[in-house]
Amino acid sequence: MKHSLLFKYILPFMQWYVLMILITIGIDYLLHRLQLVWVGRYLGYVGTFIVLLSFIYSLRKRNRMESGSPKKLLMLHEYLAWGGSILLLVHAGIHFNAILPWIAIVMLLITVASGLVGKFILKRAANTLNANKQALMNAGLGQEAIDKKLFFDSVMVEAMDEWRSVHIPLAFILGFFSLLHIITIFMFGK
Numbered sequence: 001m002k003h004s005l006l007f008k009y010i011l012p013f014m015q016w017y018v019l020m021i022l023i024t025i026g027i028d029y030l031l032h033r034l035q036l037v038w039v040g041r042y043l044g045y046v047g048t049f050i051v052l053l054s055f056i057y058s059l060r061k062r063n064r065m066e067s068g069s070p071k072k073l074l075m076l077h078e079y080l081a082w083g084g085s086i087l088l089l090v091h092a093g094i095h096f097n098a099i100l101p102w103i104a105i106v107m108l109l110i111t112v113a114s115g116l117v118g119k120f121i122l123k124r125a126a127n128t129l130n131a132n133k134q135a136l137m138n139a140g141l142g143q144e145a146i147d148k149k150l151f152f153d154s155v156m157v158e159a160m161d162e163w164r165s166v167h168i169p170l171a172f173i174l175g176f177f178s179l180l181h182i183i184t185i186f187m188f189g190k
């Protein structure tokens, strides 16, 4: 399929993910060059705060907050969670010294990946599928021919409709391990 959804949307997803890793490496490198490695410890607090701040979207979505455009707050969630994750990755890269932070960081990487899947693949794939359907209808094709032509894209969109039931539990597992990590830091220092 020439303009398959897969290629159209997997690429931007990869770009944001790779950009996150590259920025992390860049900041880590700078901190080492400037002998500011100690800053990494505090980036854990800042990153956590920024990710938590991104949940203003949840408050709005669940009507715990009256003001603010849900669309803009969702964008805020996406960018703040992505940016906060960079700081958390820098923080983790600097002192991996126990199993809990490792698990938390793996969960972070998976959760961000799932968030990006939602942003770039799920939403746009659904929009494009509808637009393609409309175009084929306008071109005079019957329902059966349209279904046949768009079979692969439809299967992908349907499969990704289940996305919410993946991203949210992943976020909770991440929250659980992050909390355990924070508690053990305060109790045992690692």
Ligand code: HEM
Pocket (backbone or CB within 6 Å): 051, 057, 058, 059, 061, 062, 074, 077, 078, 079, 081, 082, 085, 108, 111, 112, 114, 115, 116, 118, 119, 164, 167, 168, 171, 172, 174
């Ligand atoms: C630290 C990483 C992240 C965590 C812990 C996290 C957590 C969550 C949670 C708990 C929700 C559910 C909100 C609700 O229904 O109340 C959510 C929704 C969402 N997240 Fe994330 N997220 C993270 C990163 C991202 C990233 C990087 C993106 C995309 C760039 C993203 C995209 C989305 C989208 C599109 C929704 C909307 C779901 C909906 O309301 O339909 N997330 N996220």
